[in-house]
């Protein structure tokens with residue numbers, strides 16, 4: 568199998584999904600040249616890139632719908648740097664310390680269909696990156712926030728009230744004792760209206776979380 572993979576790498580080398588340079592699924596040049604997200608969302612939400620920027624849109628799409636999981640690692644590396652940067656300030660300014668990473672969950676049905684949760688993959692990679700550095704800042708908990716109701720895609724609902732109704736009651740908390748008084752970092756791939764993140768923040772705060780912030784790949 569390894570031999571076959573080597574042959575495949577020679578015949579079909581890994582190319583950047585955007586510029587097609589050989590080497591990585593999304594090359595460093597394309598990544599660093601990607602347009603940063605405008606901070607029009609809430610101040611507790613930190614999106615990395617502008618979702619309209621084609622390489623980013625393509626990367627997120629390939630990860631989610633084509634299972635190109637290596638892209639989760641590349642995107643997580645960019646997110647990792649940003650999290651450390653923000654934590655350096657937040658730990659001093661807001662006493663935001665020892666946070667718990669919580670990926671935005673998929674419903675069990677969608678999880679079965681897709682076979683993985685892209686936000687969880689990013690979270691796992693963030694932990695891997697942290698484990699190879701001397702500084703330990705956070706832990707990952709994927710059994711706290713649960714999606715208990717299948718929802719329509721928020722982008723497909725035009726009316727704002729309908730969008731909120733769509734999400735109400737869609738999330739639930741398990742093991743609430745683990746988050747009492749704790750700082751939380753929500754992780755997601757894309758935030759559009761921010762409604763899902765708002766709903767998650769609301770329910771986490773109701774269950775006793777101290778402060779909740781969120782990092783996403785794109786907005």
Ligand SMILES: [Zn+2]
Pocket residue numbers: 583584585586587588593594595596597598
């Ligand atoms: Zn490239």
